[in-house]
Amino acid sequence: MQLVTLEEELLSTTEAAALTGRDMGVIRHAIWAGRLPAAERTSLGRPLVRRSDLLAWDKRAPHKPQKKGKEPWLKAAKALGVLGSATAEELAGYLSIHPGNVRKHLLILEAQEQVQRDKDGQWSLTRPTSATGAA
Numbered sequence: 705m706q707l708v709t710l711e712e713e714l715l716s717t718t719e720a721a722a723l724t725g726r727d728m729g730v731i732r733h734a735i736w737a738g739r740l741p742a743a744e745r746t747s748l749g750r751p752l753v754r755r756s757d758l759l760a761w762d763k764r765a766p767h768k769p770q771k772k773g774k775e776p777w778l779k780a781a782k783a784l785g786v787l788g789s790a791t792a793e794e795l796a797g798y799l800s801i802h803p804g805n806v807r808k809h810l811l812i813l814e815a816q817e818q819v820q821r822d823k824d825g826q827w828s829l830t831r832p833t834s835a836t837g838a839a
Contacts, residue, residue: 712754712755712756713754713755714743714744714752714753714755715752715753715754715755716750716752717731717732717735717750717753720753720758723755723758723759724759724762726762726767734761735753740753740757740758740761741754741757743757775812776805776809777808777809777810777812779799779809780795780806780809780810780819783798784827784828784829788828789822789826789827789828790826790827791825791826791827792806792810792827793806810827817830818830
């Protein structure tokens with residue numbers, strides 16, 4: 705029977721993320737980039753890392769703080785405050801984001817009763833002061 709020390713313990717990317725408090729995507733990227741060595745792979749090809757390698761990498765790799773921005777749909781509301789009314793495609797061009805994201809943001813704002821859509825597909829604010837953040 706082979707004994708495994710705590711330092712040699714193999715961890716999945718999920719376990720590594722939980723141990724370090726980092727996003728699992730960050731762990732995977734570090735493995736892919738060669739900054740965090742994968743000790744073995746599971747039968748499904750998923751990487752496993754040694755606890756000691758993970759903790760050493762975690763000490764030297766910078767922790768980037770998460771961006772804490774306001775809800776992205778508020779940008780669409782502010783744009784409508786500037787433009788008056790616009791289609792989803794016009795807003796997408798104005799905001800330089802994908803039209804599908806704009807439509808999603810508009811549906812969120814519509815559920816909050818901050819915007820309305822007319823039969824021609826033009827969106828406009830229903831409550832300009834709360835949607836734009838003005839008092």
